[in-house]
Amino acid sequence: MAQQKGIIKLRGTIGDITFYKTKDxxxxxxxxxxxxxxxxxxxxxxxxxxxxxxxxxxxKAGKILRASIRTLLLNSADSKMVSRLTxxxxxxxxxxxxxxxxxxxxxxxxxxxxIGFEFNINATLGSCLFATYEGTIDRVTGAITVDLAPFVxxxxxxxxxxxxxxxxxxAGTEVDFESETFVESHSETAILSWDMVPTATITHTNMxxxxxxxxxxxxxxxxxxxxxNGKMYTLKNGSYNPLAMVTVSGL
DNA sequence: CTCTCCTGATGAGTCAGCCT
DNA sequence: AGGCTGACTCATCAGGAGAG
Numbered sequence: 111m112a113q114q115k116g117i118i119k120l121r122g123t124i125g126d127i128t129f130y131k132t133k134d135x136x137x138x139x140x141x142x143x144x145x146x147x148x149x150x151x152x153x154x155x156x157x158x159x160x161x162x163x164x165x166x167x168x169x170k171a172g173k174i175l176r177a178s179i180r181t182l183l184l185n186s187a188d189s190k191m192v193s194r195l196t197x198x199x200x201x202x203x204x205x206x207x208x209x210x211x212x213x214x215x216x217x218x219x220x221x222x223x224x225i226g227f228e229f230n231i232n233a234t235l236g237s238c239l240f241a242t243y244e245g246t247i248d249r250v251t252g253a254i255t256v257d258l259a260p261f262v263x264x265x266x267x268x269x270x271x272x273x274x275x276x277x278x279x280x281a282g283t284e285v286d287f288e289s290e291t292f293v294e295s296h297s298e299t300a301i302l303s304w305d306m307v308p309t310a311t312i313t314h315t316n317m318x319x320x321x322x323x324x325x326x327x328x329x330x331x332x333x334x335x336x337x338x339n340g341k342m343y344t345l346k347n348g349s350y351n352p353l354a355m356v357t358v359s360g361l
Numbered sequence: 362c363t364c365t366c367c368t369g370a371t372g373a374g375t376c377a378g379c380c381t
Numbered sequence: 382a383g384g385c386t387g388a389c390t391c392a393t394c395a396g397g398a399g400a401g
Contacts, residue, residue, distance in 0.1 A: 155366090155397085155398065165396080169368075196370080
């Protein structure tokens, strides 16, 4: 989109006119570029087509992963999350060192690169949850677990203003990127008070298919609540609920 | 140097049309 | 007049070639 630079200078495109700045000054010209048919057919654009193919694969892989944790994502995603996930998926695909150019994919890539991915940039798990947790993926039994030792909520959870209660949520998923299917299960604690009383030990066990040969993922997040006259309300429609990729077993 | 083209998915923004 | 809805467009993510 066109952005205003100063009073009259623009950067971007309006209709068929492109505005940009070069070392020679500000330029406005008609949209140019490459003919779509040439990109589709011209041998010179082979590299470009290969790149597009991998990019498309990254977009699709992100969609399946997102679909697999849709229930958790509903209240824990920001508007740019899809772009960031596509970006990360591209890195995963580019880490595929066995497939030919244009055919690189998530299975042969490094799905582990998604570890640490934050689904809500406005509230990251890394800056909200300071209690130690341990994620474990047991491929043989299909158990995707996360354990938290007892902790004092008010000390170990940085909660947004207005918070009175919270939940810890997690999900384990087994994603088949080729057939575009997944197996998912998720867990959540009861609504806990955000105060100085230590929690019990928390263990979530999310089961997927035993002896799976597909990539397995563990996501962990928090949901904040505000109690008003005995009723629980989601805090600010969930815009401050963190959710992150904690553990990945790519195979 | 800086732009567009393509690929997939999606939220955000725009706009016409319609109802109250 | 203002609000709602569906249809549509655009920017975002990466990267490589060609145009000006």
